[in-house]
Amino acid sequence: MKITVCIGSSCHIKGSRQVVEQLQYLIAEKNLGDKIELGGTFCMGKCQKGVCVTINDEFYSVTPETVDEFFNTNVLAKVKQC
Amino acid sequence: MKKFDTKVQYLKYKVLREVARHAWNDTLIEKVLDIPKTIVPGKTSTMRCCVYKERAILAERVKMAMGGDKENKNVIQVIDIACDECPAAGYEVTDSCRGCLAHRCEDVCKRGAISFDHNHVAHIDKSKCVECGMCAKVCPFSAIINRKRPCQLACKVKAISINEDNAASIDDSKCIQCGACVYQCPFGAITDRSYILDVIDLIKKSNHNQKYKVYVLVAPSISSQFSYAKLGQVITGLKELGFFTVIEAALGADMVAMKESKELAEKGFLTSSCCPAFVQFVKQQFPKLLEYVSHNLSPMAMLAKYIKDNDSNAKVVFIGPCTAKKAEAQLDSVKDYVDAVLTFEELQAMFDSKDIDITTLGEDVLDNASYFGRIFARSGGLTDAVKQALSEQNIDFNVNPVVCDGIEQCKIALLKKSKNVLDANFIEGMACIGGCIGGAGCLTHGEKSKTDVDKYGHEAYEKTIGDAISLLK
Numbered sequence: 051m052k053i054t055v056c057i058g059s060s061c062h063i064k065g066s067r068q069v070v071e072q073l074q075y076l077i078a079e080k081n082l083g084d085k086i087e088l089g090g091t092f093c094m095g096k097c098q099k100g101v102c103v104t105i106n107d108e109f110y111s112v113t114p115e116t117v118d119e120f121f122n123t124n125v126l127a128k129v130k131q132c
Numbered sequence: 133m134k135k136f137d138t139k140v141q142y143l144k145y146k147v148l149r150e151v152a153r154h155a156w157n158d159t160l161i162e163k164v165l166d167i168p169k170t171i172v173p174g175k176t177s178t179m180r181c182c183v184y185k186e187r188a189i190l191a192e193r194v195k196m197a198m199g200g201d202k203e204n205k206n207v208i209q210v211i212d213i214a215c216d217e218c219p220a221a222g223y224e225v226t227d228s229c230r231g232c233l234a235h236r237c238e239d240v241c242k243r244g245a246i247s248f249d250h251n252h253v254a255h256i257d258k259s260k261c262v263e264c265g266m267c268a269k270v271c272p273f274s275a276i277i278n279r280k281r282p283c284q285l286a287c288k289v290k291a292i293s294i295n296e297d298n299a300a301s302i303d304d305s306k307c308i309q310c311g312a313c314v315y316q317c318p319f320g321a322i323t324d325r326s327y328i329l330d331v332i333d334l335i336k337k338s339n340h341n342q343k344y345k346v347y348v349l350v351a352p353s354i355s356s357q358f359s360y361a362k363l364g365q366v367i368t369g370l371k372e373l374g375f376f377t378v379i380e381a382a383l384g385a386d387m388v389a390m391k392e393s394k395e396l397a398e399k400g401f402l403t404s405s406c407c408p409a410f411v412q413f414v415k416q417q418f419p420k421l422l423e424y425v426s427h428n429l430s431p432m433a434m435l436a437k438y439i440k441d442n443d444s445n446a447k448v449v450f451i452g453p454c455t456a457k458k459a460e461a462q463l464d465s466v467k468d469y470v471d472a473v474l475t476f477e478e479l480q481a482m483f484d485s486k487d488i489d490i491t492t493l494g495e496d497v498l499d500n501a502s503y504f505g506r507i508f509a510r511s512g513g514l515t516d517a518v519k520q521a522l523s524e525q526n527i528d529f530n531v532n533p534v535v536c537d538g539i540e541q542c543k544i545a546l547l548k549k550s551k552n553v554l555d556a557n558f559i560e561g562m563a564c565i566g567g568c569i570g571g572a573g574c575l576t577h578g579e580k581s582k583t584d585v586d587k588y589g590h591e592a593y594e595k596t597i598g599d600a601i602s603l604l605k
Contacts, residue, residue, distance in 0.1 A: 055603075057500070057603040057604075058377055058379070058500070059367075059378070059379075059380075059496075059497045059498050059499045059500055060496075060497050062499050062500060062593060062603075063497060063499050063593050066603065067594070067599060067602060067603055070602070070603050071602065089442065090442070090603050090604060091442065091443070092347065092377050092379055092439065092443075093376065093377035
């Protein structure tokens, strides 16, 4: 599974670093490092919806506050299907 | 609202703007010969002896705006018919000499080059004079002046000579593409080749960034430019031009700071490699010191590589204050990463070629780098960043830097190093005075530029280098 987080200017100041760091933490905590590839990109063209995140090209709008919920509902569910 | 320092820059801008305008409209081939007349209409000359010469020179400027002489590898080229063949006789006694009794000029001249005629007026024997300038310094009437060409005075690496036609001529084996002569020539006879058409072509053929994405990297010295508008408006303007997204080249500087500090600690002695004119200078004048030049790519190339490694469908344009970056982008080690380089001057022409008035636009954001990446734009910033990176990585290494502000200071430090008498273990080499904010491709230069860069640095969302680049892992 590939999770891509936008690290362009707009998402950056909305907290993409916090989102990335929290995702890194959660991935390590659940031992999913070998199943999830975390990457960055500089713009997804949806700056208003930042922080922009995709799971295998499927779009999600995440904030530092909602990253745990996003991980539990979307990432964990999809990883289990893999 | 001051857009340019000089009228030479303004003239160059007008040519670039017209060339770009026709390129956007696909009318360049049919209209190219009309551009000189568009800029100098009518029958009255405003710059030269007649409108025909003005237009002939403008035709040459159009050629440079379209990429210049492709046979000539140097990005800095002389427009020989624009060269005014300025006096170049060196020290001369003017008619301000009053034929005084003191004869300080004679006493101070160690070469015995000064003699006096029957009116007691001084004369310089050119066969003896070594151009030391002492006579001019001691004359109480300032009657002795140095007639040197502004291009030769500007060129601290002595790459400019006078050819058989009495016009300026560049020795490509000495030129470091810093652009000092471009900025200083009062007749605009030396100019940098433009890649504005390449950039317009890239944008147009991207089909609104569908076919590939055109990323634009902006140098941190932009904080001292476009002062008539807000930086956020410049960013919006760049997107209006058709770039996919705008990224701070300063993020590349953060990446460089981390790697360069490690390299310094490992090797024990290092020079920076960010300034392409400095690197070129080492290559040409101190080839034995080349091993000490950091093996890292420059911030521009480092970030461009990162983008292309992560997006195989990316094109990268760099916009900065620098003419030497145009040459760096042609290097084998860089050309796969950077597709084209523009200066701030050329960006202004790009905006106006599409009638984009950036002062009317909304403000977008630009925030990718840390304070330290951003202050690379001014002299001393790189050294501060390397120190910070050492401390963030807990590397115990005592940096003893020499911050070289301008190519003359670089030369002194390199000369000392070549003789093993340099009391330093890190050379920050910047060819332009003040650092990148002194670059020839800047729209304006001034005292405020450094303050502007520092202010912009402090506004960065990320305060440490580690935080700024943590996203890239």
